[in-house]
Amino acid sequence: MPELPEVEHAARTLRAWLAGAPIARARAAPTRIFRSGGRALFERRLAGARLERVDRRGKMLLLSFEGGVGLLCHLGMTGKWVRREGSGPVPPHSRARLELAGGAVLHYCDPRLFGRIEVHVGLDLLTLPSVRALGPDPLVDGIDPSALRDRLSRTGRAVKVALMDQAVIAGAGNIYATEALWHARIHPARPASSIRRGDAVRIARGLEASFAAALATPVEEIAYLSEGRGVDNPFLVYDRAGEPCPRCRRTIEKTTIGGRTSAFCPRCQRAP
DNA sequence: ACGGATGTTCGCGC
């Protein structure tokens, strides 16, 4: 459940779920979702907590509660929050749960345990080093093409690898880096250092377009990889190798860049 | 049955 659009959806959903009732009880199994000592803090400090605000920075969810308790949650590759009535069945791979006054239960489910939850007391989550290390968030800060070009031009890595670097731009992963570069007509293996002002403008537009499209799409569809059967691929080029490019009809190809599969159109996105 | 999957982090070698 991971890149910016899905995390933004999770933030909005959690905001609504936690708006009414305070947390009555917090429980979690001992898993590596929690770093050292985190589980005890989770169970002890979230009991009785009332939501103040939910923020998102890149792929990080930041839940702040009255009294200075903060919960940071990264969904990793397969994490998601699920709401159940207290009487309902426990969803698969529930790793932690927030029992709300009123009966609903919010489960953090994560089969592969790549996600993480941290509880912090007495500080602003936005000041955490892991949050401050993030680059600008496209929805919160917007994307400044000049700043993007400056950050890209300082590295010789492939532009797609650089776009997935959360310190460059917060929130893009394999799907949206792939989509944005197709929009921008830039080959994913091009050295980031070769990106010029005009390229950066098109990449910024490409990111905005692919994020906007995803935010306008039902979350079950953007999560089609995890939802599995029956959900159509909502993306233009991601996971579409062998199909025609939606712009020029040339067959989309795939290659491996930075260890990740990358789909691209060999005509629209010429090799470096 | 095998291979790959939306992410992050670590170790190793150059």
Place this chain on the structure above:
DNA sequence: CGCGCGAACATCCG
């Protein structure tokens, strides 16, 4: 120090 690469994490799906 930068960077590439592979592995690891644990599970599901086609």
